[in-house]
Amino acid sequence: MYDLIVVGAGPAGLSAALTAYENGLKKILVVERDKEMGGILNQCIHNGFGLHLFKKELTGPEFAGRFIEKIKETDIEIMLDTMVLDMDKNKNVYILNTNGYKKLSAKAIILAMGCRERTRGAIATPGDRGAGVYTAGAAQRYMNMNGYSVGNKVVILGSGDIGLIMARRMTLEGAKVLACIEINPYSAGLRRNIKQCLEDFDIPLYLSHTITDIKCTNNRVSKVIISKVDEAYNIIEGSEIEIKCDTVLLSIGLIPENELSKEADITIDERTKGPVVYENMETSVEGIFCCGNVVQVHDLADNVAMEAKKAAKAACKYILEEKTFVREIKVEANKPITYTIPQKIHLPIEEKVVDISFRTNKVLDKCVIKVTNSNGEVVCKYPREYVIPAELEKINVPVSLIKDEQNSITIYIEED
Amino acid sequence: MIELICIGCPRGCKLLIDENNDYTVTGHSCQIGVEYGKNEVLNPTRVLTTIVKIENAIHNCLPVKSSKPLPKEKLIEVSKALKEVVVKSPVKTNEIIVKNILNTGIDIVATRDM
Numbered sequence: 001m002y003d004l005i006v007v008g009a010g011p012a013g014l015s016a017a018l019t020a021y022e023n024g025l026k027k028i029l030v031v032e033r034d035k036e037m038g039g040i041l042n043q044c045i046h047n048g049f050g051l052h053l054f055k056k057e058l059t060g061p062e063f064a065g066r067f068i069e070k071i072k073e074t075d076i077e078i079m080l081d082t083m084v085l086d087m088d089k090n091k092n093v094y095i096l097n098t099n100g101y102k103k104l105s106a107k108a109i110i111l112a113m114g115c116r117e118r119t120r121g122a123i124a125t126p127g128d129r130g131a132g133v134y135t136a137g138a139a140q141r142y143m144n145m146n147g148y149s150v151g152n153k154v155v156i157l158g159s160g161d162i163g164l165i166m167a168r169r170m171t172l173e174g175a176k177v178l179a180c181i182e183i184n185p186y187s188a189g190l191r192r193n194i195k196q197c198l199e200d201f202d203i204p205l206y207l208s209h210t211i212t213d214i215k216c217t218n219n220r221v222s223k224v225i226i227s228k229v230d231e232a233y234n235i236i237e238g239s240e241i242e243i244k245c246d247t248v249l250l251s252i253g254l255i256p257e258n259e260l261s262k263e264a265d266i267t268i269d270e271r272t273k274g275p276v277v278y279e280n281m282e283t284s285v286e287g288i289f290c291c292g293n294v295v296q297v298h299d300l301a302d303n304v305a306m307e308a309k310k311a312a313k314a315a316c317k318y319i320l321e322e323k324t325f326v327r328e329i330k331v332e333a334n335k336p337i338t339y340t341i342p343q344k345i346h347l348p349i350e351e352k353v354v355d356i357s358f359r360t361n362k363v364l365d366k367c368v369i370k371v372t373n374s375n376g377e378v379v380c381k382y383p384r385e386y387v388i389p390a391e392l393e394k395i396n397v398p399v400s401l402i403k404d405e406q407n408s409i410t411i412y413i414e415e416d
Numbered sequence: 417m418i419e420l421i422c423i424g425c426p427r428g429c430k431l432l433i434d435e436n437n438d439y440t441v442t443g444h445s446c447q448i449g450v451e452y453g454k455n456e457v458l459n460p461t462r463v464l465t466t467i468v469k470i471e472n473a474i475h476n477c478l479p480v481k482s483s484k485p486l487p488k489e490k491l492i493e494v495s496k497a498l499k500e501v502v503v504k505s506p507v508k509t510n511e512i513i514v515k516n517i518l519n520t521g522i523d524i525v526a527t528r529d530m
Binding site for chain 1: 420422462464
């Protein structure tokens, strides 16, 4: 019997395991399906990691290395090349590796499986089905870890950060990146990445455009047709532009990977595709916690690692202390906020503030984020210069403002 | 006035640089923005992150970076030069892979153990 089993050895899993160890848990196991620790960080060879956590700009592998080195100094057990096949709500985990199939049990579980990329099928891009269409992350792995050349003339669909980073990577590797196409009227990536990945190399960004056809010659991409879309995302006839290329990279979003969570009957939020969580990152199943991109897609690995610390501390508390929660309240959100993490808050809690993060589906200039109680009274306000879909927004709500008789709080945004 | 997005951190501050007033920077949230703003107008630099080939290792490629920011216009040239480099495992983080790359005075170092 383990104290804690962590599923996944990426930034979330490693940070969670270390924190649990530092907080007194003895028997900790981390299960990882890849042949090494580090997760996605191993292929993110660019810098920009660690500014919050380590006060230093690190590359992905350097950021992962800091955790891996510390883990190696502990007696945390790491099982590599091991797939978790199944899990149940009694905290049994069923694994498969070259030693065979095995049932493991733990007092608590932390889910840190991360997310996967949306594919061409998810957005139903029409056209031929030849070679040369990759998700940006797959291309990143081929290029940075396997050393394959992915393509020479590239069009990127979607302006997510991975796509932007790949635009720069492919340019540095000698490819010509012809265009980055974004269906929304705003970029999905961080502003710094638009600057240092597109503008630095004069790569044009087509906002309010999408790919409406992919043509292949000899089973390889030979050109794409891009078209302008209107405000309702309808394709504008006659706006077609033809771009000759041999490669299309898709950077069209990430989906939390929760097949295992569903096996354990954990409630999933249809908005985030991740588990519904409490303020301490506990799921709807007692003793199963989650953190990182399996919960919601984060902008920064630093925030993933910090969320993992929170989950790990709660898991330690769950194992080592008596339960004190009596009741719970809901966190509701009004448009254009698309979801909140957490969706629920336990009461009473020791913490003085609850961190609530959320995204909007609209660009807002100068605005005020407001929190109301169940009676509709505004209990706190947070002015912002801007709120954009590409950036995860965060507020800290003082617990003292959440009164005992309430059953919910609501978050909304008012434009100035 | 020159308008720039700061790339110093994910916050991405909108900087204004006054080229007629000793490149004074406004719109920044921290010191990084002040230095970046002035530097970006006068002598833009970037840390290069890329890969070199590695033999007898867990992967085919070793991630590397420039030990200091390189002049921006040198990025593609240096990246091209590194395509010819092959190292042998084991390599330690921060180990120098190429000293003084293309006479820039800047080294290329490994960013992980492999």
